[in-house]
Amino acid sequence: MHALNTSPHRPLSVQVIGRTLPLLAGILCLLFISSPALEARKVSRVIIDAGHGGHDPGAGKNGVEEKKLTLNVALHLEKLLKAKGIPVTMTRSNDTFISLAKRAEIGNEYSNAVFVSIHFNANRDARVYGVETYYYGSQGRKLANHVHLRLLSHLKTRDGRIRQQKNFAVLNQTKSTAILVECGYVSNTSERSRCNSYAYQYSCAKAIADGIWAYKTYN
Numbered sequence: 001m002h003a004l005n006t007s008p009h010r011p012l013s014v015q016v017i018g019r020t021l022p023l024l025a026g027i028l029c030l031l032f033i034s035s036p037a038l039e040a041r042k043v044s045r046v047i048i049d050a051g052h053g054g055h056d057p058g059a060g061k062n063g064v065e066e067k068k069l070t071l072n073v074a075l076h077l078e079k080l081l082k083a084k085g086i087p088v089t090m091t092r093s094n095d096t097f098i099s100l101a102k103r104a105e106i107g108n109e110y111s112n113a114v115f116v117s118i119h120f121n122a123n124r125d126a127r128v129y130g131v132e133t134y135y136y137g138s139q140g141r142k143l144a145n146h147v148h149l150r151l152l153s154h155l156k157t158r159d160g161r162i163r164q165q166k167n168f169a170v171l172n173q174t175k176s177t178a179i180l181v182e183c184g185y186v187s188n189t190s191e192r193s194r195c196n197s198y199a200y201q202y203s204c205a206k207a208i209a210d211g212i213w214a215y216k217t218y219n
Contacts, residue, residue: 054097130158
């Protein structure tokens, strides 16, 4: 027989066949018993894709070039993921042009991989700022949610939302779970200054690394 002890002189508890258990412990036990165990996703490797490169500078203004920003973030991310014991492959590690098809091809060399393409944005309206995360497929959406939430937390910027995008080659030609992250707008004066700083680039990488780890850890 189960009964609640509501005596004003004793903490609220559960009476189970003559033995009293703290109420909180009883609830936690029930939750543990009734909830399926969480299993980590198998992520064999992370493919880090620094957007643009070589003769393709990407977006830019006042001497700030997207290709340099993306590579800086990618190199930070590489170190952070390796520190967590996650194998990493870079589509480029220097100022080299890599075709979109080749980037996807690199990603498709591995099973159970995660593909993250890093970019910065621009808009004719210089007032626009913030971060956006694009995905393709159901697993891509889950990864995008984890990464985007942490980008907002780390960078304290405008939420440009997560969006499904079927027309980006690095997303639709990549067989693995893939996202494309737009880390900020170089067309916005204030955000351009932030994007060009070491602290902001490191924060972008840290947010992405934390998001990948959360995706890997929590089902």
